[in-house]
Amino acid sequence: MVKVGVIGLQGDVSEHIDAAKKALENLGVSGEVVWLRKPEQLEGISAIIIPGGESTTISRLMVENGLLEPVRKLGEEGLPIMGTCAGLIMLSKEVIGATSEQKFLALLDVRVNRNAYGRQVDSFEAPVKLAFSDEPFTGVFIRAPRIVELLSDRVKPIAWLGDRVVGVEQDNLIGLEFHPELTEDTRVHEYFLGNVI
Ligand code: GLN
Numbered sequence: 001m002v003k004v005g006v007i008g009l010q011g012d013v014s015e016h017i018d019a020a021k022k023a024l025e026n027l028g029v030s031g032e033v034v035w036l037r038k039p040e041q042l043e044g045i046s047a048i049i050i051p052g053g054e055s056t057t058i059s060r061l062m063v064e065n066g067l068l069e070p071v072r073k074l075g076e077e078g079l080p081i082m083g084t085c086a087g088l089i090m091l092s093k094e095v096i097g098a099t100s101e102q103k104f105l106a107l108l109d110v111r112v113n114r115n116a117y118g119r120q121v122d123s124f125e126a127p128v129k130l131a132f133s134d135e136p137f138t139g140v141f142i143r144a145p146r147i148v149e150l151l152s153d154r155v156k157p158i159a160w161l162g163d164r165v166v167g168v169e170q171d172n173l174i175g176l177e178f179h180p181e182l183t184e185d186t187r188v189h190e191y192f193l194g195n196v197i
Pocket of ligand 1: 086
């Protein structure tokens with residue numbers, strides 16, 4: 001049985017849990033989606049989602065709860081991990097605008113700028129083009145980080161806002177600037193979880 005864990009220390013956790021459950025249902029897969037707070041819960045895990053929220057807080061709490069190193073190790077070993085917004089920041093190898101104590105999983109070969117969108121456009125919705133679907137997806141951007149550079153050929157763009165890359169995939173990893181869990185549309189979760197099963 002599939003076990004999906006949403007890192008549940010801060011941020012929009014319940015929205016991701018609901019979206020992942022709905023996606024599993026739509027894929028016709030039986031599985032559970034758990035609120036992941038402790039390293040013990042990583043036992044038997046099939047995929048991990050890191051939600052949006054505040055990356056400085058998520059980072060601190062992942063360290064305090066002993067999750068940062070085990071999750072990094074699982075990611076290195078090929079466990080599927082999807083990070084949205086603050087979750088993308090957690091996955092990234094290089095982060096512009098990080099605080100000095102902020103720790104990252106540093107798995108995804110991208111450079112992101114944490115608060116790049118600036119004040120007046122710090123939250124907006126816009127149609128995003130997905131690599132795996134013909135219909136546009138409503139991208140919800142909330143004080144989003146910006147992917148400013150892809151650092152290797154391993155990273156493939158999977159989502160665009162105009163001609164800018166706003167979502168990437170690298171082997172087992174997906175990182176998105178926007179929040180797919182804040183829409184009723186589960187195409188992104190289905191794409192991610194479709195790779196797990
Ligand atoms: N700007 C936030 C951060 O740095 C991310 C915002 C979000 O996840 N909605 O953590």
